[in-house]
Amino acid sequence: MISKILVPTDGSNAAQKAARYAVDLAKKLKASVIALSVIDNRSFVSQTVPAGKTSRHLIEPIEDYLREAAEAYAVEIKKLCDKNGVRSKIVITSGHPVEDIVKEAARAKVNLIIMGSHGKSALAAAVLGSVTYGVIHKETKIPVLIVRRG
Amino acid sequence: MISKILVPTDGSNAAQKAARYAVDLAKKLKASVIALSVIDNRSFVSQTVPAGKTSRHLIEPIEDYLREAAEAYAVEIKKLCDKNGVRSKIVITSGHPVEDIVKEAARAKVNLIIMGSHGKSALAAAVLGSVTYGVIHKETKIPVLIVRRG
Numbered sequence A, B: 001m002i003s004k005i006l007v008p009t010d011g012s013n014a015a016q017k018a019a020r021y022a023v024d025l026a027k028k029l030k031a032s033v034i035a036l037s038v039i040d041n042r043s044f045v046s047q048t049v050p051a052g053k054t055s056r057h058l059i060e061p062i063e064d065y066l067r068e069a070a071e072a073y074a075v076e077i078k079k080l081c082d083k084n085g086v087r088s089k090i091v092i093t094s095g096h097p098v099e100d101i102v103k104e105a106a107r108a109k110v111n112l113i114i115m116g117s118h119g120k121s122a123l124a125a126a127v128l129g130s131v132t133y134g135v136i137h138k139e140t141k142i143p144v145l146i147v148r149r150g
Helices: A013-029 A056-083 A097-107 A130-137 B013-029 B056-083 B097-107 B130-137
Strands: A004-009 A032-040 A088-095 A112-116 A144-147 B004-009 B032-040 B088-095 B112-116 B144-147
Touching: A004 A013, A004 A056, A004 A097, A013 A032, A013 A056, A013 A112, A013 A144, A013 B013, A032 A056, A032 A097, A056 A088, A088 A097, A097 A112, A097 A130, A112 A130, A130 A144, B004 B013, B004 B056, B004 B097, B013 B032, B013 B056, B013 B112, B013 B144, B032 B056, B032 B097, B056 B088, B088 B097, B097 B112, B097 B130, B112 B130, B130 B144
Parallel strands: A004 A032, A004 A112, A032 A088, A112 A144, B004 B032, B004 B112, B032 B088, B112 B144
Antiparallel strands: A144 B144
């Protein structure tokens, strides 16, 4: 019944904790894992005003840096899967984290999304991070398992 | 790692769907299930104003009715567990659903809570029911798996 698990990551402690939980569960269920890392394009697009004057030479290095980081987060999960004999795949996208998580979950027909309660950008005081909050509140039919920080 | 799963139920379709999901998962993981049914005491206490004039002879039949219903919901999950060779236990409490779910999860030291996205009293338009919303937003360290309606 659970044969494919989506594990979004932003490299945060909570995401790493969720990834360990997901790999453990996948191992027990003989399920495969998709490690998804979304390059949050709001982090550079939103800071380029006015749009007409956007300097590509300023944005490209930021994009490259974010892409490298995103890949590294996903590779970390892939390594954990390899170590545990769990089949896995890496997906890197560039866009809005909530939208891309829900889109990838549908596209890959996963049976479960496992994610941390808080991502990197979450306020310490918030009970849920905005990406997790967003995914839970999306009209998706896919079950979501939230691993708490702590 | 997942050895004990808490499955709260209010008898709604979403709760039944979550229970089937939980029993399947418990079977695969050789985990046990606690079927929790909370008699929501707000449903009769809140309608007795003024408190001093509460007529016991009016409240008791409602309490009895709610208790019977609560037991029936939990028994249904226990039967499903028995059919699948999953060890299970029934817990019935009377109080506030969110508080009682979180309290029982801590008391029984479960590793996972599996619940439906919507309970019986949820508005059709809401993305999450108030009890599920409440449990997710509680400061608990226990992972929560939300099974969507539909």
